[in-house]
Amino acid sequence: MTMPDPSTTARATSADVPRPGHGALTYVIPALLGVNALIMLAAGPFWYATTPGVPQxxxxxxxxxxxxxxxFAAASVSLLMGLLPLPQARLFALPGAIFLIGHALLHLLGIVHHGLSDVVAVATEIIGIYLPAWVAWHIVQPELPTLVAMVRAPALVINAGIRAAERRLGVTMDYVRDIARTSPATFGKLQQVSALANRKPHGDPAPFHFAGLGAVVHDDCGECVQIHVNLARADGVRADWLRAVLADQLDDLPAPLADAFRLGRAVAAGDPAMETYRARLQQHYGTATVAALAFEIGIARFHPSLKRALGVARSCTPVSVKVSDG
Known part of the structure; x- marks a missing residue:
């Protein structure tokens, strides 16, 4: 079985902390935009005369x-702020990205109509216009789902989204409809949590699903368990492993997956045995993956807690959990 690469997992589970997606280039390009802006402001005629293609x-x-x-100065500051090590800092880069990407599209339209004059002008277009737009896109793109979640959509769109989620998760979500209807601000926050939950680490998804499943089996033996089972099957987790977990036959699982499930269950129960499971998982997967597993456990417990607080939980009621073979 292929195990997640710890370094890859660390990158994937830190999506809320901006990282240079293209190494130093992600910092160099915004800085060069700032230098270009200073030249335009301090020595406009020089910039105009020496920049290929501009005099034409x-x-x-x-x-x-x-x-x-x-x-350009505003775009430079915007992109650099988007690289700050703060949650959702990438959203700071959105104004700069809008300008740079729009600027690039405008130049592409100009090329379609008028062409390029020479090779130097082509190089200038690529380095000075399209490369900054590309870097800007890669800075802001990971936070676009969060931005979408923050925008209040019409009721028709919200209901369509909830129906799509119900089809994907295999359960009804009337409590989400009630939240959307009675508290749009809370619904927006719920969408942000869902966006976080959908960010799965690269590599084998099984240990992360089993860690979350362990938590919800303890917290909620009804619909939330069914959701986790359905999502695990959608990610290719073996049906016989899931059946073994639901039957509490953990010896039928590969040892690391059994420990991932036990860790989730122990954390939810406050069982000191979690220390043993965590140590074994850390030895097998590494520190970064254990951090990712901890995150999955925390996210998995969100909806059972929310439903209990709302008085709509069906915990410990006779809800039959099904594992599909397809």
């Missing part, structure tokens, strides 16, 4: 060059 756009207009210089 028309006569020099100092006010226009300064305006664009301010736009």
């Amino acid at each position: 756009t028309g006569p020099y207009n100092g006010h226009f060059v300064a305006d664009i210089g301010i736009a």
Whole structure:
């Protein structure tokens, strides 16, 4: 069985902390945008005369060059703020990304209509326009689901999204509809939690599913368990392993997966045995993966707690959990 690469898992489970997706280039490009802005503002005629392709756009207009210089300065600051080691800091880069990507699209349209004058102009377009747009996109793209979740959608769209989630998860979600109807702000927060829950680490998904399943088996023996089983099957986790877990026949599982399940259950129960399971998992997978497993356990416990607080939990009621073979 292929185990997750700890270094890969560490990257995947730190999506809320911006990282340079292209190494130093992610920092260099915003900095160069700032330098370009300073030149445009301090030495507009020099910038105009020496930048390939610019003189061909028309006569020099100092006010226009300064305006664009301010736009590049704002884009530079925006992207650099998007790289701060803060949760959802990438959203700071959105204004800069809008300008840079829009600027690149405008230039592409110009190429379609007028073509490029020479090879130097092509290189200038790639380095000065399309590369910054590409870097900006890769800074903001991981946070776009969060941004979408923060936007209040019409009721029709919300209900369609809930129905789609019900089909994917295999259970009804009337309590989510009630939240959306009575407390849109809370529904927005719930969407953000769902976005976090959907960010699965790279590699074998099985240990993460079993860790979460261990927690919900303890916290909720009804619909939340069914959701986790359905999601695990959708990710290719073997049906016989899931049946073994539900029957509490953990000896039928590979030892690391059994320990992942036991860790989730022990954490939910406050069982000191969690220390033993964590130590074995850390020895097998590494520290980064154990951190990812801990995150999965925490996220898995969110919905059972929410449903109990709302008075809609069906914990410990005779809900039959099914494991599909397809």
